[in-house]
Amino acid sequence: MKRECSRRVVAAIAVFSLLALALPAWAQQGEIQVTCLDASGGALKDVKVVIINLLTKKSKDEKSNGQGIAAFDKLDDAIYRVVGRKEGFAPAFHEFVDMKGASASVTLKFEAGADRKLHFEDPLLEKNAAALLQQGLGAYQQNDLPGAEKLFRQSLEINPSSAEGLYYLGATLLRQSRFDDAAETWKRAEAVAAVLKKLPSTAPAGKANPYETIERNVGQQLQQMPIFKAESAFKAKKYEEAALLYAEAAKAFPTNPDLHANRARALSQSKKWDEAIAAVDSALKLKPGDASLADLRKTIVGLKENEAIQKAQGLLDAGNKMLGSGDAAGALGKFQEANTLIAAEKQAPIWRQIGRALAKLERRDEAEAAFRKSIELAPEGSLAEYQMAFAQFYLDGKKFEQAVDVMADPRSAGDRSPERVLTDLAERVKNQEPRLAEAALERVIKINPANADAYYDLGRLYFAEGKEKDARTLELLNRFVEIGTDQAKLEDAKGLLYVVSKRSQ
Incomplete structure (x- = not known):
């Protein structure tokens, strides 16, 4: 496959610096409304809510009212962190609110527990989160994906707004084919990076803002999901x-x-x-013109043709069984269906079987056309067998001359003369199809009346048929005696003439 997923992700990952947070203020004013809820979703009163301007480091605090709401107004445009604390509850916080001269709402959910310091309040926690992040990256690079995921999640438990941690976690989930989880995590990373990139970068001069890099890489990865x-x-x-x-x-x-x-x-x-x-x-x-694509196309076309050939062969086999059991009509249907699956130049064997089925159904004109089509499409090295199938169609109908016409097709003659083609045919079929051999030899004599061997061979064939052919046998063998030169054949012909003269009396 083109470009493995893991290579794509590894190439995009870089080690990002943790930033000191600062942002210039704007002149516009806005407000933030913070809703405080307990674990059951009920309003939580008297929560001390603090909002921190990450530019000025100045903060404001309010206590939540009976509806659990703490409202802050006349706020400069800036990026704010929201923290809430109440005795008997673990602290809750939200990062970040990007104020742009409008109103924003934040919900803080509290769980029962002891107060504790948060990652941005304790440098040691920040250091621990960064260490876990680096350990996770090492595990990732060693292809220990479950281990990397565990370490990244531990880092994010300390600092859930780490764009780097979210980015690496998304990459780890992707390589485990957990695509929806990866996409969700990367979207969170993208949202955090979109805010943090607005803060002054502590990257060395000439180096890209790391959060811009995260946002860009995440966008590319999400697009390629x-x-x-x-x-x-x-x-x-x-x-x-x-x-x-x-x-x-x-x-x-x-x-x-x-x-x-x-x-x-x-x-x-x-x-x-x-x-x-x-x-x-x-x-x-x-x-x-791409060679690999051209080869791919050729391969697919070949696979398509092979499947069609296999299916057609199955239909052909089924049709042959039907034809053998006397169901010519059923066989014809199978053969015709098979024909639709195969390229025209490869249809010769199917047309031959169509011809045989049509002959059984006494649809002789259609059968003759089918046999001719099979010969037209026959591979050069197999022409004789297709000719023989067509000739057999005529032989079954006692049409010997037409059978000879088929077998004497000039396509199969090569450099042989028509006379030679016919004599070869007669020699080849005289034992299996003597009537066809007789018709071929009769035509040889018409082509060349001086062909002594044709008279001899034809005379012997007619002799074997009995008294009803004696007249023609005498004519042929007497002619051979007149013009023949082969002494063994002459002696044999004289012997045959004697037998004919005796059985004709």
């Missing part, structure tokens, strides 16, 4: 799902030929040949 999902589905042999996902990815990246090619591979695994060919054609439009 259909590709990751498609590759995973293909690897899991979920080919139909992979094809749909590659189609989705191709809409996002319309100039990427690899996505169309991979979709073609997935479709071919589902045996959706025409769609697969169309997909690889789309790839070739984007990358004309």
Whole structure:
């Protein structure tokens, strides 16, 4: 497959610096309304709520009223952190509120517990979170994905607004094919980075703001999520799902030929040949003349043809059984269906069987056309067997001259003369089809009245048929005695003439 998911993610990951937070203020004024709730969702009164301007480090505090609300107004545009504390409850906080001259609302949910310091209040906690992040990255690079996930989550328990931690956790989830979890985590990372990038960067001069890098990388990874999902589905042999996902990815990246090619591979695994060919054609439009794409297309076309041939062979076998059991009509249907699956140039054996079925059904004109079609399409090295099948059709109808016409087809003559073709035919079939041999030899004599061997061979064939052919036998053998030169054949012919003269008396 093109570009493995893991390589794509590893290439995008960089180690980001933790930043000191600061932001210039604007002149506009806004307000923040904070709602404090207990574990059951009830309003929590007398919570000390503090909002911290991350530029000035100045803070304001209010206590929540009976409805659990603490309101802050006349706030400068800035990025704020919101913290709430109440005796008997663990502290709750929200990061971040990006004020832009409007109103914002925040909900803090409290759980029973002891007060404690938060990551931004204790440098040691920040240090521990950063250490866990680095350990997680080491595990990730060693392909210990469950271990990396555990360490990243431990880091985020301390600092849940770490854009770096969210980014790495998303990458780890992606490599475990947990795509929805990865997308959700990356969206959180993107939202946090979008806020933090507005703070002055502590990166060295000339270096990119790390939060801009996170936001950009996350956007790219989220856009490629259909590709990751498609590759995973293909690897899991979920080919139909992979094809749909590659189609989705191709809409996002319309100039990427690899996505169309991979979709073609997935479709071919589902045996959706025409769609697969169309997909690889789309790839070739984007990358004309590419040898690997051309080979892929050729492979898919070959697979389609092979499947059609296998199906056609099954129909042909079923039809042959039907024909052998006397169901010529059923056989014809199977043969005709098989014919629709095969390219015209490969239909010769099916047309031959169609001809045989039609002959059984006494549809002789159609049978004759089918046999002619089979000969027309016959492979060069197999022409004789197709001719013989057609000739047999005429032999079954006692049409010997037509059978000779078929067998003497100039296509099979090569450099032989018509006379030679006919004598070879007679020699080949005289034992199995003597009537066909007789018709062939009669034609030889017409072509060349001086062919002594033709008289001899034809005379012997007629002799074997008995008294009803004696007149013609005498004529032929007497002619051979007149012009023949082979002494052994002459002696044999004289002996045969004597027998004929005796049995004719």
